Amino acid sequence: MKVWFITGASRGIGAEITQAVLDGGDAVAAAARDAKAVAERFGDHPNLLPLTLDVTDEAQAQAAAKAAVERFGRIDVLVNNAGYGLLGAVEEADAGEVEKLFGTNVFGLLNVTRAVLPQLRRQRSGHILNISSVGGYQAYPGWGVYGATKFAVEGLSEALSAELAPLGIHATVVEPGFFRTNFLDGSSLSRTRAEIADYAETVGRMRDFASGHNYQQPGDPKKLAQALRTVVAADTPPVRLPLGRDTVERIEAKNAFVAGELAQWRSLAESTGFED
Helix, strand or coil: CCEEEECCCCCHHHHHHHHHHHHCCCEEEEEECCHHHHHHHHCCCCCEEEEECCCCCHHHHHHHHHHHHHHHCCCCEEEECCCCEEECCCCCCCHHHHHHHHHHHHHHHHHHHHHHHHHHHHHCCEEEEEECCHHHCCCCCCCHHHHHHHHHHHHHHHHHHHHHHHHCEEEEEEEECCECCCCCCCCCEEECCCCCHHHHHHHHHHHHHHHHCCCCCCECHHHHHHHHHHHHHCCCCCCEEEECHHHHHHHHHHHHHHHHHHHHHHHHHHHHCCCC
């Protein structure tokens, strides 16, 4: 039996992962801002430990990790899932909105990771799954600040993978495309207070897209949860895990664009060194 520690576990993708793990016979320390919401969602289960955790509070993260180890004796899988979106142009996002978003999506992830890693290092085993997004691989109009938080998660995850490999610990960054959860409604998606008319053709269209595709997304979150269980069971898990055909297509297209642009500008790029 593996022990999972999952943040943002009361709804959306986090809840689907929690349910899949419980159904598979593993144990879950399921963290959310209100532990009661976790208990109400999953009921009284012998393998479930509901935890109250605001990931922006490092002391709470330390206490939650300690409680999980006291209950189950170990932590095998950390799923850093807690986070939310911000829709708006880069210029439209004010300092408070940006800082709050980074506080949860990046600094909150770091708080929880720092709280759990000492236990994983003691065990010399474990797997960290950091939930990013297709927006963490390619930026989109209207999602610049949100994408910046996920680009940060990508960089942290790649470094963690290299740092932790000699200790027997894996790190994987997960890049879901559009999955049918509550991400596009008000419970998970904030919108900038400011809207600038000059961005109507770019960000305005993205706002319309988001409104029109709420709960119409092509990805099945139950299959995403099962995919994570598959990756955790792998002997050699990937550093980067794209999920959804839309993500795969976007990654292939961006890789081709970057390769083409590099070829076009290669001579200039290579001209900037000292002459031997």
